[in-house]
Amino acid sequence: MTDTLQAGPRPRLNRARVLEAAVALADEIGIESLSMRRLAQELGVVPMALYKHVANKEELLDGMVDVIVGEIDPPAADADWKSGVRSRILSARHTLQRHAWARRAIETRTAMTPRVLDYMDSFVGVFLTGGLSLDLTHHAMHALGGRVWGFTQELFEDPAAPAPAVSDADRAEMLRQAAQRYPNVVAIATSVTHDEGSVVGHGCDDQFEFEFALDLLLDGFERLHARGWTSRGAKTQQSNTEAAKTAR
Amino acid sequence: MTDTLQAGPRPRLNRARVLEAAVALADEIGIESLSMRRLAQELGVVPMALYKHVANKEELLDGMVDVIVGEIDPPAADADWKSGVRSRILSARHTLQRHAWARRAIETRTAMTPRVLDYMDSFVGVFLTGGLSLDLTHHAMHALGGRVWGFTQELFEDPAAPAPAVSDADRAEMLRQAAQRYPNVVAIATSVTHDEGSVVGHGCDDQFEFEFALDLLLDGFERLHARGWTSRGAKTQQSNTEAAKTAR
């Protein structure tokens, strides 16, 4: 009677099983209907059992995002930076489309998990190994951020806040460890603040990043307008990039 | 004793007062802490009293978005399309920054209020009177959509769903009325589906719109990279557009 009417003894719960079940359930019933109770019921378990594997619902959502980040294809190393970034973003988009709730869930996230940082680090790496400067890469990440993730603009704001009670030595040690695991993002974070001689954080001009991406788009519109561009041909035979190239 | 310790008789509640109080309260305590009970308390009223002026919380949030949309500066009519769009978007951004909750609230919205449609219509108008084609304007709106609002991609999906039980005649009448109030958005909506001879809706290739904006940005990065562009000068003295122009 301990096992309901399932066959065999119920396998033990663990974090991975909880997260995967949560993702599957969110796929099915939507993120707004996903409650701890509903998820527990799906796992044949009492609600509070989940809290042995997840601190709270917030952390559950963090974990779910981690799962879907893991589903994004790694970048193809051989390609040039442009097609590398392009395929990476399209892969991310594809993944987000398979999990309709993911976009909304990501937007509400406030913390930055290691897996997400790994993802960003490899993303930045594609730009840097492609020869782009730290400066340009930084702005490019911001410009693309709104298109892939919602968190990018907060990347360089948060890290300062969560650990206010550490000594300078500890802080330096943490940064050294971070630099080991996320060399690319740390390189960018330090380079942007290096110019003004400040510490990490608060060195990122959000207004500039916004206008940077905006003007890139507006310039693009203007160029296409001047060329008399139309989407009729581009849609069927070739990508925008190619269309723009031929029109150039 | 009917009035608590406020001076004078409490002014009657109305929709505008509810909405404004909700906006002010959200500014203060954040959107996630805004509950019907808390709002009612702020207005010195019992929770259920609010439901005489808003159907439910969803509609309350819709109304709050309407309020902040109304705060965005109207476009300056005299400028060229590019600077018109630019200043409009920067004004929108400025408004969204004053209400930190607004971005998140907008992203959860699913319905399209008349005020929002008005806003979009005037926005489209800036492009069209600037001489851009319907086609290019359409894609430009999508490309900018993710940057200003989160709803743009659903614009051409929803209108078909909410009214499934109307006759073709009624549908045509509704569209005629819509064309009168929102001439620009209707022009775009009909033009995009016109090509394939289908009815309104379902004519918008989301994947294409995504790649359109993506490639515009990537091409921009590439161009700046080739020019050896750096943000050092651009940040202090001039905008990106100007910097790009001088480098061109």
Place this chain on the structure above:
DNA sequence: ATCGTTAGGAGTACAGTGTACGCCTCGGGT
């Protein structure tokens, strides 16, 4: 001045949410 109507606020109630706290029950190491 009296009436009925009605809009708008009050009160109660209910189902559903996240989660704090304590208990119980196994499986495995000593």
Place this chain on the structure above:
DNA sequence: ACCCGAGGCGTACACTGTACTCCTAACGAT
């Protein structure tokens, strides 16, 4: 044989949105 701790159970609480019923004050018509 013992213990002990990881992990699941049960109860409980504060809080959410909102349905339903009642009451009261304002107002136009008689």
